[in-house]
Each structure stands twice: as C-alpha cells, then as structure tokens.
Amino acid sequence: MMDQEINEDSGGESSILVWLTGITFFAAMAAIFLFVPTEKTEGPIQRIMYFHIPSAWLSFFAFFIVFVSSILFLWKKEREWDIYANASAEIGVIFCSLVLITGPIWAKPIWGTWWVWDARLTSTLILWLIYVAYLMLRAQTDAGSMRARYAAVLGIVGFLNIPFIHFSVLWWRTFHPQPKVISSEGFGKGMDPSMLATLGVSLGAFTLLYFLLMGQRIRQEKLKDEIDRLKREKLFSS
Amino acid sequence: MDNFGFLFAANAFVWGGIIYYVYTLKQRNRELEKDLALLKEAIGKESR
Numbered sequence: 001m002m003d004q005e006i007n008e009d010s011g012g013e014s015s016i017l018v019w020l021t022g023i024t025f026f027a028a029m030a031a032i033f034l035f036v037p038t039e040k041t042e043g044p045i046q047r048i049m050y051f052h053i054p055s056a057w058l059s060f061f062a063f064f065i066v067f068v069s070s071i072l073f074l075w076k077k078e079r080e081w082d083i084y085a086n087a088s089a090e091i092g093v094i095f096c097s098l099v100l101i102t103g104p105i106w107a108k109p110i111w112g113t114w115w116v117w118d119a120r121l122t123s124t125l126i127l128w129l130i131y132v133a134y135l136m137l138r139a140q141t142d143a144g145s146m147r148a149r150y151a152a153v154l155g156i157v158g159f160l161n162i163p164f165i166h167f168s169v170l171w172w173r174t175f176h177p178q179p180k181v182i183s184s185e186g187f188g189k190g191m192d193p194s195m196l197a198t199l200g201v202s203l204g205a206f207t208l209l210y211f212l213l214m215g216q217r218i219r220q221e222k223l224k225d226e227i228d229r230l231k232r233e234k235l236f237s238s
Numbered sequence: 239m240d241n242f243g244f245l246f247a248a249n250a251f252v253w254g255g256i257i258y259y260v261y262t263l264k265q266r267n268r269e270l271e272k273d274l275a276l277l278k279e280a281i282g283k284e285s286r
Contacts, residue, residue: 045241048248055252094259098252105248109241209256216263223270230277237284 017212024205031198039195048106050198053181054206055098056124060162062092062210063131067159070152079225082148085155087217089134091210096128111175119168120176123161130158143228 032050039046065088073081103121104114115121134154141147169176180190181199191199 043240044245047245051248051252094255098255101251101255102248105244105251109244213259213263216260216267220263220267220270223267223274227270227274227277230274230281234277234281234284237281 021208036198059096066155070155118174
C-alpha cells in the first residue's frame, strides 16, 4: 500500500515538472548568454550574478522550509515534517556550497582576492557550517524521535542567521555589493529592466529545480521508511 | 576586462554540481528500490 503511494508520487506530475524546469533553465541560459547586455564596469564576469543570486535564493528558501518543517515537527510530532526538513536541508547545503564557490570566482577578478572576511561572506559561511553540522548530526546518530528533535532544534536555530546575512551589507561597511533587487529605492529600481527580467527567469528556473529535487528526496526518505518497516516486520515474524 | 575563464569556471561548477547531485539522487533511489524489491521477495518466500 505504502509502496504503491511512493510510486504514485513519482508519476505524471513529476514529468511535467521535469519538462517545465528544463524549459525554464533553457530560457534562463539563453537570456544570460544571448539576451542580457554586458555590464559596463565589470564586463562578462557580472553574468555570474545570474547563477549566484538564484543559488543564494534557493538555499535561503530551502532553509526556510527546514525552519517551518522543524517547528511543525516539534509541534505535531509527525514524521512527515521531519522528512521535509531533512530533504530541504540537503538541497540547501548543495546550493549554499554553490554560492560559496561562485562568489569567490566573481570576487577574484573584481576585488583582486578570492575571499575577504566581511560580514556577508563570513555569515554565509557560518550558515553553511550550521547546516553541514545538521546533516552530520542526522548521519551520525541513530534514527528515532530524539535525532529528529535535535535536528529540528538545530534547523530552527540555523535559520535565525538568514536575516542577519540579508541585513549585514546594510548594517556594516562590507565589500559585498549592496542589494539591487530589493533596495531602498524600491523593487528592482537599481537594475536595468532586461537584467531584472533575466534574473527573474533564472530565479524561476532554480525554484522549479528545488521542487523537483524535493520530490526526489522525499520519495527517497519514504522508501527508506518502507524498507525499515518491512525489516522490522520480518524480524518480528521470524 | 573579459574574464571569460572565470565565467566559464562558475558556470561549470553550477552545472557540474547540479548534474552530479541529480545523478547521486537517481542512484540512491535505484539502490533503495532494489533493496525494497529484494526484501519483499524474501518476505514473500518466508510466508509461503
């Protein structure tokens, strides 16, 4: 019964999502490399922004899902919320890693150095370390409600770093560029409209990718649960 | 100031990272499905 549900989850909806994600990514790549004008001062290297910002958005969104799912798990004690938190944390770490890789690649030709210990960069690294610790906690401790509870607490505490990351460039003088999409001038006022549109398509593609990856990770966790359940049944029957 | 090499490197890391992650997810799913099928087969044999 459970197995049937797991297989049903990966049916037609998933293939529509695969196609939609593929088409949006294709549109994003065409916009990044063919449509959007080259920025005057930075040159072609500025195009990294169209990967870097969506990767950051996706990781923040993923950690927000961890935060909400963790609260709901502690409140309702339902395994479903623990599955969502675990799945989302892994995706968040992958994309936070891409942020920490693409940022220095942009910084080297622009700042002349790969890394500076400013507030934005350091707080992003701390965020990454917190969620790596979250995944290690889950991997190193035995499955059960205590593991889920500890992980939920860490998932909630880790998310509190994200507002700090967002406002760090406003609170301190940092090397990192000031926000241009949501700025004091208004939404997207600090950007060329074609750049804003390209960034929007790229953000859409990365968001669709998140849901696609989440579907796969949730299915994986449910398969693991089903295997554990059958193993227990087999043990008790023999 | 072209820096196409840096742009290419960033692009390669992003796509490489995504493709590798999707590949490992698919592999893990395949292994779990295999384990589940074997387990069901073993339980089926025992109950017969």
